[in-house]
Amino acid sequence: MFIENEISFKAISDLFCNADNEGRDYLYEYEVYNLLANSGAETPPAANLLPRGARFSDEELISIPGEKTVLKIVSPTIIHKTEVGGVRIVKKEPSKIRSAVRGMMYEVPENYAAYIERNPDHSPKEYKGLHGEALVKAISRDLKGVLQVQFMPPDSDSFGNELIVGLRRTREFGTIISAGLGGTDTELYAERFRKGQAIVAASVYMVDGQSFFQLFKNTISYKKLAGLTRGQRRIVTDEQLIECFDSFIEMGKYFSPSDKDSGFVIDELEINPFAFTEYLMVPLDGMCRFSKTGQKPQGRPVQKIHNLLHPKKIGIIGVSSTRRNFGRIILDNVLAEGFSKEDVVIISEGRDTVDGVRCVPNLDSLNHKLDLFVVAIAAQHVPDLVDQIIKLDSAKSVMLIPGGMGETEESKERAEQIINTINEKHAEEDGGPVFIGANCMGVVSRPGGYDTWFIPEEKLPKNRNAGHQRAALISQSGAFMVFRTSQCPELNPAYMISMGNQTDLTLGDMVHYFKNSPEVDVIAVYAEGFNDLDGLEFCRAVRQAVMNGKEVVFYKAGRTPEGKSATSGHTASLAGDYMVCESCVQQAGAIVARTFQEFQDLFMLAEKLSGKTICGDRLAAVSGAGFEAVGMADSIQSDDYDIELAKFSDDSIAAIDEILISQKLSTLVTIQNPLDLTPGSNDMVHAKMAGILVKDPAVDSIVIGLDPLSPSMHTLADSSIPAFSMDDENSLGNQLIKIVENSDKPLLAVVDGGRLYAPLRDMLLANGVPVFPVCDRAVAAIALYSKARMHAEVIRLTHGCD
Structure with a gap:
């Protein structure tokens, strides 16, 4: 867990206070770097603010380490600096720096004005209704100067080697933390990649650095940064990422809308991107907006x-x-x-x-x-x-x-x-x-x-x-x-x-x-x-x-x-x-x-199943029809879950084989998972299989198709034919009810048939057996349920002493 005294909350509060005194609800980029320096996470690059109109000695201009230096325009209205020529990398020579700064002070307003004229919907409110020279002058007046930043070349500029980390205040959930693929195409990545692959987010009150890191490990970003893809090498340690996440989470909790004592709320803090140089996390751009804490909502009795x-x-x-x-x-x-x-x-x-x-x-x-x-x-x-x-x-x-x-x-x-x-x-x-x-x-x-x-x-x-x-x-x-x-x-x-x-x-x-x-x-x-x-x-x-x-x-x-x-x-x-x-x-x-x-x-x-035990995600699937076996196998994975087909224990395989031989089914049924029983398998065969699998230590849950239309099964209510009557004490329905009563392991039944089989479904449900009309729904449901139950158990173990 992150140690709170490593964060200087007072120093960060002073940054907000100074900006507020100047009538600002945002920090300049160099102030964001100061915030990071006081956050207990990675040390930001060295930086100097070159205020507009100020004069600087040669010594001051070359005081930052490195052979090159980065120059960034400082403006309250220009968010995307690169697109308007607001970022330049030059040799660390006084003449080169002065030349670049002079050019930026003139060219950036012209470029930004042209951009606004082309995209009026993206115009900041300060510039609404302005055009031509009036717009250029308004932009120019808002320029505060240029930020000179230490140039730290990244270890790799290939796809996926930039990281975005941010805090955002939301109306419903307070402050959330997010992290994922950084760079100029972050929004595109989030839109195009599968859920949870590009960006992950969580409430700062529901996670710590370690648990948020476990979420982040599922992203493409982590796989690239950790060198888990072909041709890549690790460029950041897990411990660095956890420390960074912990720092952001603690700041989010302290400067939160639900904490009325801090004085300020971080509305948005974003580092996009962090790049990586010799196992250092280097923030290349940052923004922060804040507000004052409001009144505490009125409580209800x-x-x-x-x-x-x-x-x-x-x-x-x-x-x-x-x-x-x-x-x-x-x-x-x-x-x-x-x-x-x-x-x-x-x-x-x-x-x-x-x-x-x-x-x-x-x-x-x-x-x-x-x-x-x-x-x-x-x-x-x-x-x-x-x-x-x-x-x-x-x-x-x-x-x-x-x-x-x-x-x-x-x-x-x-x-x-x-x-x-x-x-x-x-x-x-x-x-x-x-x-x-x-x-x-x-x-x-x-x-x-x-x-x-x-x-x-x-x-x-x-x-x-x-x-x-x-x-x-x-x-x-x-x-x-x-x-x-x-x-x-x-x-x-x-x-x-x-x-x-x-x-x-x-x-x-x-x-x-x-x-x-x-x-x-x-x-x-x-x-x-x-x-x-x-x-x-x-x-x-x-x-x-x-x-x-x-x-x-x-x-x-x-x-x-x-x-x-x-x-x-x-x-x-x-x-x-x-x-x-x-x-x-x-x-x-x-x-x-x-x-x-x-x-x-x-x-x-x-x-x-709330009273049943979920030990894992190993599923045993039993069907009475080939399509059902295929359907179960096809349903074990999705964007939201995955469940694995269990490998039956040797004892279970021997017991299953014995039953198949005794019932003359061994030449028709292959012992595998899913276990596809033929329509010739009767109630006893299905029930025996269920009884074997609920006792198998290699199986965590069972989905069994009841094959209600098979002439070998007792699945009809009020039937004039005794061989079809579900009221028979040895019917599969009655046998499954007993198995479920005596087992601590989840067992789900599939009754894939029409209205004729509604009484069978009702009987099973009334006696505690979960029933589904189709097999894929059953597999998806037990997969999602098992995943959530196991996560809940982790929460209880992790937070039991909080």
């Missing part, structure tokens, strides 16, 4: 989430007595879940009861404080109602069902009014109520005994007698959650929570609550966007949940510009940079899904 999820008293406003509006459907669902009518009250004038539930005309008439108040009235009436709730202290938690509060430009003012009112109350000692929503589908809390979804039961039937899973599904989109529930009723988590617009309670708040919940082992989250710095809080909560032995499954919408636009329009949340989000959440310990289908699959696996 999140302990009242317990009242929201486990209410004793519920109130509802917006219930119609004449039609099934949203409020009436909510009332029906609350009562259908078994919540006592005596503990529900309706706010409605002119009525004594609705369906046997007491009514009161207004909040003033309540004779007790509500644990949960469900608001299902029109959006325009919500701000006044929120004022009332807070003024009268009517409830500990409030559920805002209506939309129209922040999803569109027209409704933003209404949303801001509500947020300001809530935050003012949170600043007081008790903190007032917590609010979930707006634009909220509602909450289903099986432990809390209620359901406030406004979907009629005729549209979404519920099996209230089925035991719920020890899981929570938290979704920013209520519709996403409802559709998943309709498609996959077997998931059936204990809690299903629609967050809506996160007007008050956030995704981070909810995961913080469930990280310690005795009711939940698995937390599944669908996110469209995070509030300011809530991505960081979310990651912290995920990390703590993982440390507590829980599993977190995550899907983030808005991975493309079009996707970001769609999520923003729907939930009034700004979707952040997907690569940063994915990396931060993965480093926190979550299992990240790439598609909706994958989210469902991983959620199901987490529910079924």
